[in-house]
Amino acid sequence: MIHRERLTATIDGDFVVFLIGMRLNQPWKVHKWWPVASAMPRMLSELQRQPELGLLHAEMWFSRTIILVQYWRSMDQLLAYAASKEAAHLPAWKAFNQSVGTDGSVGIWHETYAVAAGRHESIYVNMPAFGLGRAGTLEAATGHKHRANDRLKRTG
Numbered sequence: 173m174i175h176r177e178r179l180t181a182t183i184d185g186d187f188v189v190f191l192i193g194m195r196l197n198q199p200w201k202v203h204k205w206w207p208v209a210s211a212m213p214r215m216l217s218e219l220q221r222q223p224e225l226g227l228l229h230a231e232m233w234f235s236r237t238i239i240l241v242q243y244w245r246s247m248d249q250l251l252a253y254a255a256s257k258e259a260a261h262l263p264a265w266k267a268f269n270q271s272v273g274t275d276g277s278v279g280i281w282h283e284t285y286a287v288a289a290g291r292h293e294s295i296y297v298n299m300p301a302f303g304l305g306r307a308g309t310l311e312a313a314t315g316h317k318h319r320a321n322d323r324l325k326r327t328g
Contacts (some may be wrong), residue, residue: 174300175310180317181294183308187228187287188244195237195279204277211264212240218260225253229307237279243307247286293323 192212196205212232219227226249230242244250254261272278294304295313317323 174298175296176298178313178318179296179299179305179310180313180323181292181296181304181308182311183228183243183292183304185289186246187307188247188250189285189287190242190244190250190282191239191284192242192282193237193239193280195281197279198277199236201277204272204275207271208264208268208278208280209238211260211267212238215260215264219253225249225259227253229303231303231306241303243304247284250284291324293320295320295323 194205194208198204216227216230219225219230226245228243228245230240232238232240253259256262268278268280292304296302296305296310299305301310311317313323
């Protein structure tokens, strides 16, 4: 559903924004990048089935560089998932290192940002619920929430 009004996202407490992706450096080497690309949907499915692990929401974009934005409840939960011997991440990481390693065929990357409570702002106009607006809640960006600076003063 498209929300025509100006909305902003709210979320209680601290949270984590985790950007992760891969780059097809040698797209013709499907046998190298396909296992990497197919591992992420398995991990997302696992995380969506187990909300107690801490994933709040994820959005993915596809091109030569695949980008996934994830919102996590806490840094501890993200790191615990990455290190869990019961989760899908460690086998995928091991397979990547064995199959690709540093051969240059597939690039992988991630960036992690810890966001303190109230130290964020957002705006959505003519958009469905998206990004932080799906991880948290959407509310009208009116009055003292109309401008970015005001939203930051309101929450910071």
